[in-house]
Amino acid sequence: MDHVFIEGLEIEALIGIYDWERRVRQPLLFDIEMAFDNRAPAASDNIAHTLDYKAVSNRVRDYVSASGFGLVETLAERVAELVLAEFPVQSVRLKLSKPGAVRGARAVGVMIERSRAS
Numbered sequence: 001m002d003h004v005f006i007e008g009l010e011i012e013a014l015i016g017i018y019d020w021e022r023r024v025r026q027p028l029l030f031d032i033e034m035a036f037d038n039r040a041p042a043a044s045d046n047i048a049h050t051l052d053y054k055a056v057s058n059r060v061r062d063y064v065s066a067s068g069f070g071l072v073e074t075l076a077e078r079v080a081e082l083v084l085a086e087f088p089v090q091s092v093r094l095k096l097s098k099p100g101a102v103r104g105a106r107a108v109g110v111m112i113e114r115s116r117a118s
């Protein structure tokens, strides 16, 4: 299966379980891989036939910027649900990184993969 991907999408959000984290926005990084058959857009050279990575990026940015969850698990799940519900992808693999959250680690976070119920 082909994929369309978005790598290193940086979005600031309210995220975290500690009191101080409820008062400041923190940077998050999203890597998103979406299963999508690219043969139709390749044949037509028409953006209308693609899974438009810019449209997905804008939608994810709007959602994440307005969110305020405690756990990265919750946010990752909601973003995967949104992508599956609003875009014609078979499945989505999502890595959510929270840079600088743990001293000594470049980033921490979660990776999930979700498929459309068939």
Ligand SMILES: Nc1nc2c(c(=O)[nH]1)N=C([C@H](O)[C@@H](O)CO)CN2
Pocket: 015, 016, 017, 018, 021, 070, 071, 072, 073, 098, 101, 102
């Ligand atoms: N599995 C998780 N562990 C932790 C989370 C989380 O969202 N998922 N969150 C925190 C704190 O918010 C942390 O990021 C602050 O540095 C701790 N562990």
